[in-house]
Amino acid sequence: MRATGRLWILPLVPALVLALTGAGDPATVACYTTDGALIVPPDYREWVFLSAGLDMSYADAPPMAGHSTFDNVFVDRTAWQRFRETGHWPDGAVFVLELRHASTQGSINRRGAYQTEELMALEFHVHDEARFKGGWAFFESAGASPARLLPVSEACYSCHLEHGAVDTTFTQFYPVARAIAVKAGTLRAP
Numbered sequence: 001m002r003a004t005g006r007l008w009i010l011p012l013v014p015a016l017v018l019a020l021t022g023a024g025d026p027a028t029v030a031c032y033t034t035d036g037a038l039i040v041p042p043d044y045r046e047w048v049f050l051s052a053g054l055d056m057s058y059a060d061a062p063p064m065a066g067h068s069t070f071d072n073v074f075v076d077r078t079a080w081q082r083f084r085e086t087g088h089w090p091d092g093a094v095f096v097l098e099l100r101h102a103s104t105q106g107s108i109n110r111r112g113a114y115q116t117e118e119l120m121a122l123e124f125h126v127h128d129e130a131r132f133k134g135g136w137a138f139f140e141s142a143g144a145s146p147a148r149l150l151p152v153s154e155a156c157y158s159c160h161l162e163h164g165a166v167d168t169t170f171t172q173f174y175p176v177a178r179a180i181a182v183k184a185g186t187l188r189a190p
């Protein structure tokens with residue numbers, strides 16, 4: 001009798017764990033300075049890796065000789081779990097685009113390119129309906145320093161809005177996510 005008397009507490013345990021870790025609350029992923037800059041999430045490298053692009057460009061101009069750049073795209077884990085269920089990027093989602101130099105010469109490499117340690121820049125795409133007009137905002141940072149909020153007049157907003165296939169993101173270029181969106185019917189036709 002004494003043991004069953006305490007069983008009422010069991011349903012509360014998951015809620016208590018979530019409250020203590022902050023997991024499940026999308027708002028905890030993005031943190032801001034008092035002047036509205038986005039603090040670079042210290043663990044973004046442990047988030048879900050969506051894809052890497054090499055020298056992607058939207059201009060017809062040829063790439064600068066000798067300058068190659070990789071971009072790596074990550075999304076926070078809570079957003080990824082919801083995306084897998086719905087095919088939409090939920091409120092609270094934070095994306096990171098990490099830019100790194102592509103090097104061809106180092107160690108045993110004779111052909112092809114690899115990424116170097118030096119960070120060129122970090123860009124962010126954040127979904128927060130309560131905070132941003134239009135629901136989404138872009139930020140950029142040179143590295144560890146807080147990322148500056150970019151005004152809606154920047155080309156980031158118009159290009160992503162016009163060409164991003166799922167909720168203003170470029171999910172069409174993230175292979176596993178793209179397949180999920182196709183199945184969920186949320187991938188916008190080009």
Ligand code: HEC
Nearest residue numbers: 052053058095096097123124125138155156159169170173
């Ligand atoms: C002309 C189109 C265009 C413009 C302008 C543009 N982007 Fe993007 N962006 C892309 C494409 C294409 C990708 C996919 C990259 C990949 O596949 O690796 C992308 C991906 C991203 C991502 C990854 C998450 C997502 O939404 O798919 C972030 C973050 C991002 N861009 C930030 C920015 C910021 C910040 C700016 C403005 C300074 C900007 N972008 C301007 C085309 C654009």
